[in-house]
Amino acid sequence: MKKQLSIFFAGLAAIFLTSCGQGDVLYVSDVVVNLSPVDGNPSSGYARIHGGTEDVTLISVTADDVMRMEMHETVEEDGMAKMQHMEKVLIPAGKDVKFEPGGKHLMIWGIGGGSVAQGTLKMIFMFSNDDRIQVNAVINKVGTPAADTKKADKPE
Numbered sequence: 001m002k003k004q005l006s007i008f009f010a011g012l013a014a015i016f017l018t019s020c021g022q023g024d025v026l027y028v029s030d031v032v033v034n035l036s037p038v039d040g041n042p043s044s045g046y047a048r049i050h051g052g053t054e055d056v057t058l059i060s061v062t063a064d065d066v067m068r069m070e071m072h073e074t075v076e077e078d079g080m081a082k083m084q085h086m087e088k089v090l091i092p093a094g095k096d097v098k099f100e101p102g103g104k105h106l107m108i109w110g111i112g113g114g115s116v117a118q119g120t121l122k123m124i125f126m127f128s129n130d131d132r133i134q135v136n137a138v139i140n141k142v143g144t145p146a147a148d149t150k151k152a153d154k155p156e
């Protein structure tokens, strides 16, 4: 009986790995948080969401260790970049949806000191098909090479 069970699980693992390679599984990757250089200002979050076998909707992104997190989109209006709050985001089957600078992004207020010190933030992406995907976002602190590419506009 025990032997049969382990064969069964090995089979499952193989199926799972195979479907990953074909790109038809809903998953989230490349999740990063860029800490705001200004204390009290919101930080921004970026990610890549890979669509599964059917269209789904991303209904929220949450984290226990933050005060508030919202989904935003930067849009241009009369030549001015403006941020809009998004209630949900369609993730088409088999397509990638990116949260990236200048486009869709997460706006995060009040990240806990413990997460900042540790350099990761646990987030949960919730979808319309009841999938909840937990990820550990990498927190990029001020002064890391990635942040240096943008010149600080407000010297302290």
Ligand SMILES: [Cu+2]
Binding pocket: 072, 073, 083, 105, 106, 107
């Ligand atoms: Cu925003």
